Amino acid sequence: MNRRLDVIGLLFGAGFGFVLGAARLHEYETIHRMLRFDEFDVFLLMGAAIATSLPLLWWLERRGSTTMFAGPLRLSRSKPQRHHVVGGVLFGAGWALAGTCPAPALVMLASGAGLAVVAIAGLFIGLHLRDRQVHTVTHGDGEHRELETQPVFAKS
Amino acid sequence: MNVLPDRLAWYIAGPALGLLVVGLFLIANQPLGASGAYVQTARLMRRHADTVRWRAWYFVGIFAGGAVALVLGTGIEVRSGYDSLVDQFSLPVATVIVFVGAIVMGYGARMAGGCTSGHGICGTAQRSAASWVATATFMASGVAVTFLLRLATGGDL
Numbered sequence: 001m002n003r004r005l006d007v008i009g010l011l012f013g014a015g016f017g018f019v020l021g022a023a024r025l026h027e028y029e030t031i032h033r034m035l036r037f038d039e040f041d042v043f044l045l046m047g048a049a050i051a052t053s054l055p056l057l058w059w060l061e062r063r064g065s066t067t068m069f070a071g072p073l074r075l076s077r078s079k080p081q082r083h084h085v086v087g088g089v090l091f092g093a094g095w096a097l098a099g100t101c102p103a104p105a106l107v108m109l110a111s112g113a114g115l116a117v118v119a120i121a122g123l124f125i126g127l128h129l130r131d132r133q134v135h136t137v138t139h140g141d142g143e144h145r146e147l148e149t150q151p152v153f154a155k156s
Numbered sequence: 157m158n159v160l161p162d163r164l165a166w167y168i169a170g171p172a173l174g175l176l177v178v179g180l181f182l183i184a185n186q187p188l189g190a191s192g193a194y195v196q197t198a199r200l201m202r203r204h205a206d207t208v209r210w211r212a213w214y215f216v217g218i219f220a221g222g223a224v225a226l227v228l229g230t231g232i233e234v235r236s237g238y239d240s241l242v243d244q245f246s247l248p249v250a251t252v253i254v255f256v257g258a259i260v261m262g263y264g265a266r267m268a269g270g271c272t273s274g275h276g277i278c279g280t281a282q283r284s285a286a287s288w289v290a291t292a293t294f295m296a297s298g299v300a301v302t303f304l305l306r307l308a309t310g311g312d313l
Contacts, residue, residue, distance in 0.1 A: 005209075008210065020221075028238045046170065068183045088293030091267075091297070092299075094263075098257030098258045099257075107222025113235055115238050
């Protein structure tokens with residue numbers, strides 16, 4: 001069971017990394033040009049990803065789909081709070097300075113970019129600094145979450 | 157090897173990413189996020205009792221999948237990866253900017269409860285108001301800070 005999840009994790013990670021690398025989202029220049037509004041490809045890419053997944057998830061939720069390993073499909077929806085805004089401002093500022101974000105930084109390292117090591121180290125440090133403060137089980141809608149329906153997720 | 161185009165078009169890469177998002181929800185009820193994978197990988201390395209191991213494999217997968225895309229595409233090349241930033245300042249200054257930026261980004265991602273993929277794609281696709289707010293906020297903040305960088309460098313960066 002856990003083995004199978006490990007393989008699924010590896011495969012989905014690989015698919016994600018492959019798309020990021022193929023679309024060149026790992027390049028500092030791509031992100032910098034996007035935030036400078038020199039090109040809109042990344043905005044369009046994100047929009048297309050949402051336009052594909054949002055209606056599908058909505059439909060799957062409505063028809064009461066069951067997931068393979070974790071019981072009924074359960075989407076997570078939270079009300080906006082202060083920490084979403086403050087965290088978002090910090091995240092955006094760091095994004096602009098480092099010109100990469102968590103997943104593309106790993107692909108950047110794979111591409112041979114030396115400074116990706118610095119970015120990844122900084123990400124680990126920053127995430128850990130905050131994780132230490134909020135060690136209670138608080139999970140955002142974009143983060144890994146523990147589900148009561150499937151105790152296998154709580155511990156490996 | 158150049159089997160892949162130099163850059164996969166957004167209208168192919170975007171929907172492909174969207175299908176991966178739907179796939180991971182349908183298999184494991186989990187978002188295709190990235191910041192959480194860092195948290196779990198760090199916990200695994202510290203032998204923390206409360207660790208989700210498959211997220212560490214997922215973390216490795218992102219690196220490996222990216223490497224495959226680059227080998228099949230434009231190739232792997234040792235370099236700084238930050239040409240325009242290094243040209244504008246210098247390698248040591250660019251290193252500090254990237255390091256500080258990444259720390260702030262990591263801190264903010266954990267605080268907001270997700271990053272570009274977690275909130276920006278998976279959260280918005282779940283129709284989470286919190287994710288839409290977080291995404292709009294980091295987009296605006298990223299654009300604003302980039303604009304300030306441009307001002308500070310006289311439009312060069």
